[in-house]
Amino acid sequence: MDRKAAEKRIKELHNLLNQYNYEYHVLDNPSVPDAEYDRLMNELIEIEQRFPDLVVPESPSQRVGGEALSAFEKVEHESPMLSLANAFSEEDLRDFDRRVRQAIGEDYAYVCELKIDGLAVSLRYEDGLFVLGATRGDGTVGENITANLKTIRSIPLRLNEEVTFEVRGEAFMPRKSFEQLNKLREEKGEMLFANPRNAAAGSLRQLDPRIAASRHLDIFLYGIGNTRNLAVATHSESLELLSRLGLKVNKEWKKCRNIDEVIAYIESWTEKRPSLPYDIDGIVVKVDSLEQQEQLSRTAKSPRWAIAYKFPAEEVVTQLTDIELSVGRTGVVTPTAKLIPVQVAGTTVQRASLHNEDLIREKDIMIGDWVVVKKAGDIIPEVVHVLTERRTGEETVFHMPKHCPECGSDLVRLEGEVALRCINPKCPAQMRESLIHFVSRNAMNIEGLGEKVIGQLFLHGLIKDAADIYFLKKEELLKLERMGEKSVNNLLEAIEKSKSNSMEKLLFGLGIRHVGERAAKILSEHYGTLDDLMKATDEELQLIPEIGEKMSDAIVTYFGSEEVKQLIDELKAAGVNMTYRGPRPSSQTDVESIFAGKTIVLTGKLEKLTRGEAKEKIEMLGGNVTGSVSKKTDLVIAGEDAGSKLAKAQELGIDIWDEEEFLEQLEH
Template identity: 50%
Template sequence: MNLELVTKRIEELRKKIEYHNHKYYVEDQPEINDFEYDKMLRELEKLEQQYPQLVTSDSPTQRVGGKPIEGFETVVHQIPMQSLSDVFDEQELFDFDNRVRTAIAPQQVEYVVELKIDGLSVSLEYENGVFVRGSTRGDGIVGEDVTQNLRTIKSIPLRLKESIPFLEVRGEVFISRDNFIKLNEQREALEEPVFANPRNAAAGSLRQLDPKVTVGRKLDIYIFNIQQVQGAELETHTETLEYLKHQSFKVSPTYNVFHDIAQVHQEIVRLGEERGTLPFEIDGAVVKVNSLRQREMLGSTSKSPRWAAAYKFPAEKKETVIKDIFVQVGRTGALTPNAVLEPVRLAGSTVSRATLHNIDYIRQKDIRIGDTVIVQKAGDIIPEVVEVVIDKRNGDEKEFSMPEQCPECGAPVTREEGEAVTRCTGIECPAQLLRNIIHFASRDAMNIDGLGPAIIEQLLEKGLIKGAADLYYLNFEDLVNMERMGKKSAQNLLDAIEKTKDSDLSRLIFAFGIRLIGQRAAKLLADHFGSLDGLKEASVEQISSIHEIGDKMAQSAVNFFMQEQSIDTIEKLKAAGVNMESKNKKERKDNRFEGFTFVLTGTLSKYNRSQATEIIENYGGKVSGSVSKKTTYVLAGEEAGSKLDKAAKLGVKVISEQGFEEMTK
């Protein structure tokens, strides 16, 4: 194919892909399926790889690319990105109207009412019809250049439908309610902090230094204003929205024009009642003067335009009754109490359940079964109990206690000191299987190459696995029939699973996800006991005698290996041929230091600290960093410090390097 034909085909593919992007992400009216779309995109990628000189910044392939950046450059906004003045009730709205009419009298006023989407405000700049820069609002004067991340949002056109010299628009980046919930579920499964609300999720996603992270967050945008334009003459705000729509932008989904402020208020009330039915979060409505000429007359203060106001919705609260409290087990094993409510209409939807977070929350608010309570939606999404109406108690209310066994699998539950969360300890608990297997296969654990969360989810949905050990019993026929899993991918995954059978014991111990046992502790346990059988049979005292392993860690390990689910998993792994021995096993010379605790201080002439520690541990002893009543000996070298004084005070025996050598002969 000659260069002219290649160029023509590339342009044809780009136009088709952008057209279908617009139909899917802006109009929500897809015309082709994912397979057809992916086929076109792959063809374009292949041609651009073969002819890199034909790659342009507005190509659909450039939405995600490049290496992570070290930091964001600053952008000084030519037109300040001001914030809106807030109004909170009908009277304040009427006062705003009065100020507007007084300033432009005797002219008539038209208002446009739009949704106030709760996201992150950004500026998009286009030169000769091509997207060249995108930035955050920042303080309104100076923002951050997030162009690469904005390119990942497929509802942002990389090229305008009609080229004009320059255009700057303002929009709100957001994440839908459904995608917000999915994102938090994924983060919870990976034991990452969850986002408090969709706005935080959108802001955090847009400010990722790696665009590849941003693209996975499925952000969206609505454009609501033209900041500046060259090449178009427009007179009203509604005209600008229609113009932006024509130029392929996704504009505010709802906007209506009114001549009377009372009608404006009615529209705001209507939007408030429907907010719970929207697929995204809003925190109010925006009222704007429609005429652009009148806007110029009204001007702005140093912070806000005088021609617009944001009507902020209060959090809607309703009274209802707690009929019962049940416990739900999350993907991390956390047990969350939930209230079963007398159904009540709240923020646009019927609410019959509400989270009670944890037992401390219940005790703090003195929530009981049968109580009359006030509920609201946290972040307009998650229903929660705000307070108890004590005056309505009749004495029939019942206190609630957390269960001692997991309601999903029957395994014991635990609550660590200093934590509010109660957790299930079962490794095969159905509620947390996804999270457990993701951890088991992760890089620092068994490191099963190619086994990501999406594949694990499919395996669980199809019933091919019911626990981590089942991974080693998968066969080619199981995998090859899965979605997006060809013959080569299936065989590669089986080979990767087989390879991990020879992993060191420390990886397996860490892969179990035992509470409080991290990578370092897993290695110490593997090296000390040498085999999984040795560790399984160890007591709390034997485990806690290992330097760096505390009593709580030891108890957690013992509890884990006592459980039927853990025993079942280990037996399956053993039968599959997974290695149960440490490759760094150290044979003890003898147990002469069994039960002894040493503290090292000063400079030793014949050993460094790690060498002395190894000698002590080879004889069954352990080394501590501080002197206490439990210390058996303080091994003192030259220039020993304050540890000698503490040893003398506690009556702990101090030995020299020569004395230590005598003990090890």
């Protein structure tokens, strides 16, 4: 076979194998026996081995998993992968429906979908080719698991059309695959996976794709990251589009005209749930119209146009052997039940939340009681009630202490709160927990400064607040247990690196009540510097979308503290950056006029900016970044190795800039 014949046959085999794969893994209706598929795959592999330069990333032969990775790269999602608010009862669902009606009126519909119990992932396609797959991560940044996702045979490596977009889905392990995996692990004497969800997540986070390939995972796709350039007006139309493109969509979704139909759908699947070959933990309810979704908007954490109904929790009986106390970074003293280990909702539970003293009294909980514990999905286990009929008389009443278990200070109950608090700002427990939060990955991200090291630093009196971290000396750290020269050098390097973090990382790390990651980013974008934020009033803060009364009050109170002002001054003296380093809305109309209202496509590799950074800068200046070139495109910014998009732009006569010209225009 010569090269020309090989090229032709490879194309034929791609088409045949993709078709047979789609029939088997998506339609569940194979037209040929497995032996025929295997024969064609072997033929393809044989030809590719003879002509290795003809192997392309979308070849069906590339699903088996390549070389192991040393680490996962970070990936920024084109639009945030938000988590959903939860509903646990019919009342919660009707409250959600009432809020929808109040916002958009009476003319609307819902789409209900099974909530697959797996791992949320994002797939990026460019011109119809699967180029990138990532975990949800924190919703903004995930991990690149492309090689592992390619091993899932229901994910097409090439779509039926040359579409460029980001699609979201849930990767999962079917029950049959889970049973086979645990049986194999048991035979090998290995620890068993607690449930299919954990097994799926563990499989997709393996650095060796061959392990993921052996686990027989599957996926359902349920949404598109940005539908702006697609001819769809509703969520139901987007599901139909995904199916037409060759992506696997769960067929059990249903369009409902009102909340009564939604509740009937949920009741039906509550009964039918055990008959499915995969796990579901609830039903997702979404407003169908994309325009109405936009109108309803979202909170800092979740969209207002969707809600996840969670199935009733699983309950088990076990014995409560003790009650432990912990002090959080806000000073709240929380009691936790210690239990005889028991399996519930697919995991081993040894502790359960008791929340506060009032709940312990209300439920008449005593140490030594036999109790009913419930857990649903990721919800923290809790004690439902006590089996008082099983009491022997040896149980003991639990009393909350009057003094902090860490520092001995008086505990207080603030007006309007049920929790007991330690209000000593020097309480070691609060300081430790605050510092653990400050150095965490989503805050200042100081690698090597974990819980144990912080404990040691406290014990030796080397740190008392966040600023002290930046004045640590090498000779002090070398005296700590298990801290050799290499570890200390790496830690000091990580501390130094964290000084240059953008303002939102510092703001989140300070641990202000009610200020999460997204709020920290919004505030940083708005004010630009910590000094300007510290001057803000309650009224000014509440003018910012997504900043409510509780949050504004907490911010003003926090920065009004003399201790906090002193801490900020110490951090400044240490050289910690206090400025937002991302793109901010510009007031320069001459700059805005270059990009405002224009449709722009980024293609190829940029040297000085990531695509995400370039996209943010354009959108901040009023431009609209899309993934595909069309007659509506105003401008293409082309980096190195720009391919078909650049060629199409040239063919259509669209303006084309290189990165240098783009950067020059940004500076004008």
